[in-house]
Amino acid sequence: MSEPKIKNMEEFASVSGISRPTISKYFNDPTSVRATTRERIERALDQFDYQPNMYAINQNRRLTKNIGVIVPYLADPFFAEMARHMEDLVIAAGYRPVLLGSHGDADLEVENLNSLRLMKPAGVLLAPLGRGSDPERIAEFSQDVPTVLFDANLETIGEAFVGSNNQQSINLIVDYLCRTGEPPSFFEMRLPSNPNAFKRRQAYVAAMEALGHEPQLIQVDGDGWEFEAIGFREGSRVLEERSLPTDTVLCSNDRLAIGFLSAAYQKGMRVGLGDGCALRVAGHDDHPFSRYTCPTLTTVSQDYESIATKSAESLFEVIESGSAEKMREETLFDGKLVMRGSA
Amino acid sequence: MSEPKIKNMEEFASVSGISRPTISKYFNDPTSVRATTRERIERALDQFDYQPNMYAINQNRRLTKNIGVIVPYLADPFFAEMARHMEDLVIAAGYRPVLLGSHGDADLEVENLNSLRLMKPAGVLLAPLGRGSDPERIAEFSQDVPTVLFDANLETIGEAFVGSNNQQSINLIVDYLCRTGEPPSFFEMRLPSNPNAFKRRQAYVAAMEALGHEPQLIQVDGDGWEFEAIGFREGSRVLEERSLPTDTVLCSNDRLAIGFLSAAYQKGMRVGLGDGCALRVAGHDDHPFSRYTCPTLTTVSQDYESIATKSAESLFEVIESGSAEKMREETLFDGKLVMRGSA
DNA sequence: ATTTTATTTTTACGCGCGTAAATTTTTAAA
DNA sequence: TTTAAAAATTTACGCGCGTAAAAATAAAAT
Structure with missing residues (x-):
């Protein structure tokens, strides 16, 4: 890491005493050269620090070692964590992650796809916005670039989908709530941006009916991705109106629940499963x-760990098998009940 | 957007009836060609969709139009929002943002810098980890690439620093708390990762002394970036021990406070400024x-809006003025008191 | 030691674009 | 209209690397 600056592979070849094509081979796959030459190269490498020009490398490649990771909303810690996980997996597999957030904006989502396309990525891990996403553009993109969807499914698009088993998870919590108190009503946005919300609504209705209860949907107005604000505002409203059909509310997602809890607190209502x-x-x-x-x-x-891992592995498979493959695979992971204080 | 696929600039030049060098000029700056030719190019552009190969473009550039945005922890919504803002500004200025999160890891921070360097970015907006950051590597980097620091200052590194006026903001809230009740004690981590924390501690001590109160520091153990967890755990502890010197606690940051509030709630303590x-x-x-x-x-x-804007503008200035410039500039923005329910 | 096989070297070309220099065409000014 | 200035075209080269083909060398097998 000292000496004169090496400016290109030619120069590094000469100072290391190895021919340029061999150096090139080494960088594309260190194991593809004889062990002794690999050592010589590596010895030279920490003597002269040289790194190939990534633009020159990728110019003539049909695809690069880049993998795009696109999430709908980076300011949502859930997606931030998911992205973090995926980045790690992508790096571990020898690729370079390119993180993009769509900020809840469908146009930006398409733009992200476009700017990714310019990078000739080996593949993309995409959590679409859901409703609002432009399915045609995404489908178009996924035909050129191996794409694995996660979190939000867009039927038939991409090589695979990995997400949560909303059916199972909603069933689980509805069951739990019914066992431990009044059957829950279901608090959600009337027009949720996320397709999981639809699945959860259906699952809720089915679960309630299976248990012999009447489903009670509380569908509130609200747009965008500020779920806490919506949960708070509409939670405050329904609590003021005393229009809740039961004393138990199942929110379609935690962020709505966080807002709802805040509203309940401010109304002076004690939330939980104890007396009082x-x-x-x-x-x-x-x-x-x-x-x-x-x-x-x-x-x-x-x-989310399993979802991240399975998504990444599915993508690697598709990439390494040369993309033309079997059927589109959908994998759903079960949720686990997390019993805390609020219900 | 139809017809045959254009594969390079040569081909696009011929179908558009314009010479390749002019096309090249156009893409580097559309206003640099005559209005009539610009129109012809743009007409061809939406007839034949062609986008220059970004790798070929950047191969021979000393620097690209990329601007790195590095934050210490993307799963912290504060940084996520900040990054989002900066991305918008970067795009608006005609650059391409490259978002990187360091996940609270100093090695990753350095790696992010390294991988950025390969991209030959025009500049970088960097919020360092703070303590734990490798100042030498960052300084080294900032000598090659125009760098503006934000949020956390590393003295003398980078072309500029933009952050919060902790002195002013802490003064503000200490003053407020003293006016409305008991003087606050200061709840913080013993070895905070963020240099702002040190500033805030100093500011707290100074503010208390100026008001004639004795500063009371509650310095708790805890490492990493899971501030809520630390605030909760240590908050629970001090509440159990009843070791709080006053009934008023100023937390070094909101995430600690969120954990602390949760602890207080679970201990059944009513938090707020009212009776009871x-x-x-x-x-x-x-x-x-x-x-x-x-x-x-x-x-x-x-x-954070001002911080983001000022950071970005400082960087653009440095970039466009050819980097060699005046003194390193430090800009601090005042905070505003946000009076809510907890104090 | 000889043959076979696996690697490396030599040589050479191409990728898509930036860009410089000389020339021609277009536009604006006189 | 003529002249001067601005812009576009033609021509040509270089960037740093991938990569193919043929020749040379090294390692492994006989």
């Missing part, structure tokens, strides 16, 4: 903040 | 979640 509690509130996702709400939030965890 | 409240808790930053805590968190806002 007026309300039970549950969520879904096991959001990083859900263990610090007041009371702590009972919820169902999404197995 | 056993405790007042305040934070610092106006973290996105602070308006949904129970009670809502009284805090001082960081002017």
